[in-house]
Amino acid sequence: MTMPTELEARFGVTNYAPLPVVLTRGAGCQVWDTDGRVYLDFMSAYSAVSHGHAHPRLVAALHEQASRLAVISRAFFSDRLGAFLARACELTGMDRGLPMNTGAEAVETAIKAARRWGYTLKGIPSGQAQIIACEGNFHGRTLGALGLSSEAAYRRDFGPFPPGSQLVPYGDAAALEAAIRPQTAAFIIEPIQGEGGIVVPSPGYLSACAEICRRHRVLLICDEIQTGLGRTGKLLACDHEQVTPDLLLLGKALGGGLYPVSLVLGRDEIWQLFEPGSHGSTFGGNPIAAAVGLEALNVLLEEGLIDNAATQGEYLRQRLQELPAQAVREVRGRGLLVGVELEPCAGGARAVCERLLERGILTRETRANVLRLTPPLVIERAQIDTAVEQLKLVLAEADAAPQENKT
Ligand SMILES: *Cc1c(COP(=O)(O)O)cnc(C)c1O
Numbered sequence: 523m524t525m526p527t528e529l530e531a532r533f534g535v536t537n538y539a540p541l542p543v544v545l546t547r548g549a550g551c552q553v554w555d556t557d558g559r560v561y562l563d564f565m566s567a568y569s570a571v572s573h574g575h576a577h578p579r580l581v582a583a584l585h586e587q588a589s590r591l592a593v594i595s596r597a598f599f600s601d602r603l604g605a606f607l608a609r610a611c612e613l614t615g616m617d618r619g620l621p622m623n624t625g626a627e628a629v630e631t632a633i634k635a636a637r638r639w640g641y642t643l644k645g646i647p648s649g650q651a652q653i654i655a656c657e658g659n660f661h662g663r664t665l666g667a668l669g670l671s672s673e674a675a676y677r678r679d680f681g682p683f684p685p686g687s688q689l690v691p692y693g694d695a696a697a698l699e700a701a702i703r704p705q706t707a708a709f710i711i712e713p714i715q716g717e718g719g720i721v722v723p724s725p726g727y728l729s730a731c732a733e734i735c736r737r738h739r740v741l742l743i744c745d746e747i748q749t750g751l752g753r754t755g756k757l758l759a760c761d762h763e764q765v766t767p768d769l770l771l772l773g774k775a776l777g778g779g780l781y782p783v784s785l786v787l788g789r790d791e792i793w794q795l796f797e798p799g800s801h802g803s804t805f806g807g808n809p810i811a812a813a814v815g816l817e818a819l820n821v822l823l824e825e826g827l828i829d830n831a832a833t834q835g836e837y838l839r840q841r842l843q844e845l846p847a848q849a850v851r852e853v854r855g856r857g858l859l860v861g862v863e864l865e866p867c868a869g870g871a872r873a874v875c876e877r878l879l880e881r882g883i884l885t886r887e888t889r890a891n892v893l894r895l896t897p898p899l900v901i902e903r904a905q906i907d908t909a910v911e912q913l914k915l916v917l918a919e920a921d922a923a924p925q926e927n928k929t
Pocket residue numbers: 568623624625626627629660661662663712716717745746747748749773774
């Protein structure tokens with residue numbers, strides 16, 4: 523029989539470089555490979571598996587809905603979508619939500635909404651709307667999202683991109699204010715940059731940006747696709763600074779680790795500009811997505827996942843102080859969105875991930891030298907202890923063979 527890795531290498535496009543492990547089963551924070559070895563998942567599919575693998579309530583919601591009614595398109599009402607949107611609005615304080623599937627689609631939708639708002643309500647001359655984004659951002663892989671990106675590796679040879687974007691340094695509110703012009707429709711920001719290397723801005727930055735946006739009549743779009751839904755120890759990362767965005771993007775964990783579900787939430791003033799036919803998605807808001815999304819929100823609250831993220835995140839960051847100082851440049855993050863920036867070492871963070879894999883801990887690097895520690899929000903203290911002990915051992919080894927060349 524041909525190995526699954528060989529099949530993927532032969533027939534798949536190599537736009538990923540997976541670690542050498544073939545996973546076949548998951549439950550909670552654990553996953554198993556095809557040889558029956560068990561691992562602790564400190565990756566959580568880039569924060570999409572906040573509820574843990576195969577959460578029984580979510581699997582039940584998926585099964586039940588899939589066998590009853592799965593996909594009908596938005597050409598008809600479903601008996602599931604309304605309750606999901608109502609719960610999402612109730613929890614976030616927003617008026618309405620537009621369901622899509624992936625995070626990148628939510629970003630596209632927000633860009634369209636902001637532009638339409640800019641032309642219709644702010645009076646920006648047709649075709650001239652600008653969106654300000656932050657250097658180092660990650661908003662997805664579509665051309666619209668890449669149009670906002672500063673990352674050469676994501677953009678190389680994929681242009682031209684849609685015009686109308688402008689970049690400002692992340693963490694610099696004065697730079698945002700200086701960049702705003704009459705044709706600026708929106709400012710899009712991740713409260714913590716996830717893919718950018720788990721970059722946490724100084725306290726007060728987000729609320730300063732919100733105040734600047736309000737004063738200049740610029741929409742604030744918070745991309746909480748990764749930071750939202752308890753990941754940082756509050757329902758939304760915005761909540762740490764009592765910021766209410768004009769448009770709020772959710773995705774990843776909204777699908778309970780089972781299904782792609784994203785949502786753009788916002789105020790009536792914006793959504794009244796979307797008439798029938800102006801936007802859509804064949805699968806967006808389908809009955810399975812709505813049933814799983816609603817149950818994902820309910821589990822998050824009813825099972826205390828947000829508090830657990832705060833408590834265990836604090837414990838994790840405290841224990842990471844024990845890592846060998848020569849190997850670690852910085853530990854940063856909030857809740858269970860944690861990054862360990864390593865000092866340059868042989869093979870970089872990827873080599874550390876490979877050694878962690880051998881020791882039963884799964885994670886990946888973000889950017890070149892930051893180790894991502896983002897377990898499911900159901901992680902337990904003993905599992906954190908295991909992961910930290912293994913990481914200490916790996917870094918002690920890596921430190922034995924230091925290398926000068928920076929990655
Ligand atoms: C992952 C991510 C996206 C893109 O989501 P996809 O579902 O991969 O399209 C957008 N924004 C942020 C902040 C993300 O972390």
